[in-house]
Amino acid sequence: MTSPPSPPRSRPSAALHSLQDLKLLQRELALARRAEEERREREAAAARLAEQERRIFELSVGPVTRLAAQQARVLHQRQRPAPEPLQREADERQVLLQALSDDFDVDTLLETDESLSFRRPEISQEVVRKLRRGHWSLQAQLDLHGLRRDQAREALGHFIQESARRGLRCVRVVHGKGNGSPGREPVLKARVRRWLVQKNQVLAFVQARASDGGSGALMVLLAGT
8 A cells, every 4th residue: 555645845944045035125115104203203393494585584573463355555656856957957057156246346325324225226215225224024034144255155146046046035145244354354355345236136235133144244135026
Protein backbone atom coordinates (compact mmCIF):
# COMPACT_ATOMS: atom_id res chain seq x y z
CA MET A 1 0.00 0.00 0.00
CA THR A 2 1.37 3.30 -1.09
CA SER A 3 1.73 6.08 1.62
CA PRO A 4 0.10 9.56 0.97
CA PRO A 5 2.35 12.35 -0.22
CA SER A 6 3.68 14.64 2.53
CA PRO A 7 2.64 18.40 2.53
CA PRO A 8 5.09 20.86 0.99
CA ARG A 9 7.48 22.46 3.41
CA SER A 10 7.42 26.35 3.91
CA ARG A 11 10.33 28.51 2.88
CA PRO A 12 11.47 30.58 5.90
CA SER A 13 13.77 32.85 3.88
CA ALA A 14 10.99 34.01 1.52
CA ALA A 15 8.66 34.84 4.43
CA LEU A 16 11.34 36.77 6.19
CA HIS A 17 12.07 38.77 3.09
CA SER A 18 8.40 39.68 2.65
CA LEU A 19 8.17 40.89 6.27
CA GLN A 20 11.17 43.19 5.84
CA ASP A 21 9.66 44.62 2.67
CA LEU A 22 6.43 45.32 4.54
CA LYS A 23 8.23 47.12 7.35
CA LEU A 24 10.25 49.11 4.84
CA LEU A 25 7.08 50.10 3.00
CA GLN A 26 5.41 51.14 6.24
CA ARG A 27 8.42 53.28 7.18
CA GLU A 28 8.41 54.96 3.77
CA LEU A 29 4.68 55.66 4.07
CA ALA A 30 5.20 57.14 7.55
CA LEU A 31 7.97 59.40 6.25
CA ALA A 32 5.78 60.47 3.35
CA ARG A 33 2.90 61.27 5.70
CA ARG A 34 5.22 63.27 7.98
CA ALA A 35 6.62 65.19 5.03
CA GLU A 36 3.09 65.94 3.82
CA GLU A 37 2.07 67.15 7.28
CA GLU A 38 5.12 69.41 7.50
CA ARG A 39 4.36 70.80 4.05
CA ARG A 40 0.77 71.55 5.06
CA GLU A 41 1.96 73.22 8.29
CA ARG A 42 4.36 75.43 6.34
CA GLU A 43 1.63 76.40 3.88
CA ALA A 44 -0.78 77.13 6.74
CA ALA A 45 1.85 79.28 8.50
CA ALA A 46 2.56 81.16 5.28
CA ALA A 47 -1.18 81.73 4.74
CA ARG A 48 -1.58 83.06 8.29
CA LEU A 49 1.36 85.43 7.80
CA ALA A 50 -0.05 86.66 4.48
CA GLU A 51 -3.44 87.26 6.12
CA GLN A 52 -1.81 89.23 8.95
CA GLU A 53 0.09 91.37 6.45
CA ARG A 54 -3.11 91.98 4.48
CA ARG A 55 -4.95 93.03 7.65
CA ILE A 56 -2.04 94.85 9.27
CA PHE A 57 -3.92 98.21 9.30
CA GLU A 58 -7.06 96.61 10.75
CA LEU A 59 -5.06 94.72 13.35
CA SER A 60 -3.19 97.90 14.29
CA VAL A 61 -6.22 100.18 14.75
CA GLY A 62 -8.54 97.57 16.18
CA PRO A 63 -12.11 96.74 15.20
CA VAL A 64 -13.60 98.87 12.44
CA THR A 65 -17.14 99.40 11.24
CA ARG A 66 -17.84 99.16 7.54
CA LEU A 67 -19.71 102.13 6.13
CA ALA A 68 -23.17 101.50 4.83
CA ALA A 69 -23.28 101.13 1.08
CA GLN A 70 -25.95 103.81 0.76
CA GLN A 71 -24.08 106.37 2.83
CA ALA A 72 -23.03 109.34 0.74
CA ARG A 73 -19.35 109.90 0.15
CA VAL A 74 -17.62 113.19 -0.43
CA LEU A 75 -14.90 113.19 -3.03
CA HIS A 76 -12.53 116.11 -2.61
CA GLN A 77 -11.26 117.49 -5.86
CA ARG A 78 -7.61 118.42 -5.69
CA GLN A 79 -7.24 122.02 -6.77
CA ARG A 80 -4.22 123.06 -8.70
CA PRO A 81 -2.43 126.15 -7.40
CA ALA A 82 -3.04 129.27 -9.41
CA PRO A 83 -0.20 130.09 -11.79
CA GLU A 84 2.06 132.87 -10.59
CA PRO A 85 2.86 135.55 -13.17
CA LEU A 86 6.53 135.70 -12.21
CA GLN A 87 7.68 137.28 -15.45
CA ARG A 88 4.98 139.95 -15.36
CA GLU A 89 5.83 140.81 -11.77
CA ALA A 90 9.50 141.05 -12.66
CA ASP A 91 8.64 143.35 -15.57
CA GLU A 92 6.49 145.54 -13.31
CA ARG A 93 9.29 145.83 -10.76
CA GLN A 94 11.67 146.86 -13.52
CA VAL A 95 9.21 149.47 -14.75
CA LEU A 96 8.87 150.86 -11.24
CA LEU A 97 12.63 151.13 -10.88
CA GLN A 98 12.96 152.87 -14.23
CA ALA A 99 9.96 155.15 -13.68
CA LEU A 100 11.17 156.64 -10.39
CA SER A 101 14.33 158.60 -11.08
CA ASP A 102 16.73 159.91 -8.44
CA ASP A 103 17.67 162.76 -10.80
CA PHE A 104 14.18 164.25 -10.99
CA ASP A 105 14.20 167.95 -10.02
CA VAL A 106 11.55 168.21 -7.35
CA ASP A 107 12.57 171.43 -5.62
CA THR A 108 10.61 173.67 -7.99
CA LEU A 109 7.43 171.66 -7.35
CA LEU A 110 7.49 171.82 -3.56
CA GLU A 111 5.65 174.46 -1.64
CA THR A 112 8.01 176.80 0.20
CA ASP A 113 6.49 176.19 3.62
CA GLU A 114 8.19 174.77 6.68
CA SER A 115 7.53 171.16 5.62
CA LEU A 116 8.08 171.46 1.84
CA SER A 117 4.64 170.09 1.02
CA PHE A 118 3.55 169.19 -2.50
CA ARG A 119 0.32 169.58 -4.45
CA ARG A 120 -0.56 169.28 -8.09
CA PRO A 121 -1.87 172.39 -9.88
CA GLU A 122 -5.47 171.21 -9.78
CA ILE A 123 -5.30 170.68 -5.99
CA SER A 124 -6.14 173.72 -3.87
CA GLN A 125 -4.35 174.97 -0.79
CA GLU A 126 -7.44 174.09 1.22
CA VAL A 127 -6.96 170.41 0.34
CA VAL A 128 -3.36 170.59 1.58
CA ARG A 129 -4.50 172.21 4.83
CA LYS A 130 -7.09 169.46 5.34
CA LEU A 131 -4.46 166.82 4.68
CA ARG A 132 -2.14 168.43 7.25
CA ARG A 133 -4.92 168.60 9.85
CA GLY A 134 -5.81 164.93 9.40
CA HIS A 135 -9.12 165.48 7.62
CA TRP A 136 -8.83 162.08 5.89
CA SER A 137 -8.42 159.00 8.04
CA LEU A 138 -5.22 157.01 7.56
CA GLN A 139 -5.88 153.85 5.56
CA ALA A 140 -2.45 152.27 5.04
CA GLN A 141 1.20 152.77 5.89
CA LEU A 142 4.59 151.89 4.42
CA ASP A 143 7.68 151.81 6.67
CA LEU A 144 10.96 152.12 4.75
CA HIS A 145 13.25 151.76 7.76
CA GLY A 146 16.19 149.46 7.10
CA LEU A 147 15.73 149.30 3.32
CA ARG A 148 18.43 150.16 0.82
CA ARG A 149 17.75 152.80 -1.82
CA ASP A 150 16.66 150.43 -4.60
CA GLN A 151 14.60 148.35 -2.17
CA ALA A 152 12.88 151.47 -0.84
CA ARG A 153 12.17 152.78 -4.32
CA GLU A 154 10.64 149.48 -5.42
CA ALA A 155 8.61 149.16 -2.20
CA LEU A 156 7.29 152.71 -2.48
CA GLY A 157 6.30 152.35 -6.13
CA HIS A 158 4.46 149.10 -5.44
CA PHE A 159 2.78 150.55 -2.32
CA ILE A 160 1.44 153.62 -4.13
CA GLN A 161 0.28 151.58 -7.10
CA GLU A 162 -1.45 148.96 -4.96
CA SER A 163 -3.04 151.56 -2.65
CA ALA A 164 -4.48 153.43 -5.63
CA ARG A 165 -5.75 150.18 -7.13
CA ARG A 166 -7.57 149.43 -3.86
CA GLY A 167 -9.15 152.87 -3.88
CA LEU A 168 -7.33 154.16 -0.79
CA ARG A 169 -7.29 157.94 -0.36
CA CYS A 170 -4.87 158.73 2.48
CA VAL A 171 -1.70 156.78 3.27
CA ARG A 172 1.45 157.37 5.28
CA VAL A 173 5.04 156.79 4.18
CA VAL A 174 7.62 156.54 6.96
CA HIS A 175 11.12 157.38 5.71
CA GLY A 176 12.80 158.03 9.06
CA LYS A 177 14.43 161.04 10.68
CA GLY A 178 18.00 159.95 10.04
CA ASN A 179 18.97 159.61 13.69
CA GLY A 180 20.91 156.44 12.92
CA SER A 181 22.45 157.66 9.66
CA PRO A 182 25.96 159.10 9.25
CA GLY A 183 25.86 162.80 10.12
CA ARG A 184 22.30 162.25 11.38
CA GLU A 185 21.04 163.11 7.90
CA PRO A 186 17.96 161.23 6.67
CA VAL A 187 19.03 159.14 3.69
CA LEU A 188 15.57 158.55 2.20
CA LYS A 189 13.76 161.77 3.11
CA ALA A 190 14.62 163.74 -0.04
CA ARG A 191 14.43 160.68 -2.29
CA VAL A 192 10.95 159.73 -1.09
CA ARG A 193 9.68 163.23 -1.95
CA ARG A 194 11.34 163.00 -5.35
CA TRP A 195 9.80 159.59 -6.02
CA LEU A 196 6.32 160.56 -4.85
CA VAL A 197 6.17 163.58 -7.15
CA GLN A 198 6.76 161.26 -10.12
CA LYS A 199 3.75 159.05 -9.30
CA ASN A 200 0.60 160.18 -11.11
CA GLN A 201 -1.58 158.68 -8.36
CA VAL A 202 -0.15 161.17 -5.81
CA LEU A 203 -2.18 164.37 -5.63
CA ALA A 204 -0.43 165.93 -2.63
CA PHE A 205 1.68 165.17 0.41
CA VAL A 206 2.64 166.98 3.61
CA GLN A 207 4.87 166.29 6.55
CA ALA A 208 3.06 164.23 9.15
CA ARG A 209 1.95 165.73 12.45
CA ALA A 210 4.10 165.02 15.48
CA SER A 211 1.66 162.36 16.64
CA ASP A 212 1.89 160.65 13.23
CA GLY A 213 5.67 160.63 12.86
CA GLY A 214 6.60 164.28 12.43
CA SER A 215 9.56 164.95 10.17
CA GLY A 216 10.13 161.22 9.73
CA ALA A 217 6.93 160.59 7.75
CA LEU A 218 4.71 161.98 5.00
CA MET A 219 0.94 161.99 4.69
CA VAL A 220 0.06 161.28 1.08
CA LEU A 221 -3.24 162.04 -0.68
CA LEU A 222 -4.03 159.70 -3.58
CA ALA A 223 -6.37 160.19 -6.51
CA GLY A 224 -9.82 158.83 -5.80
CA THR A 225 -11.43 156.19 -7.98
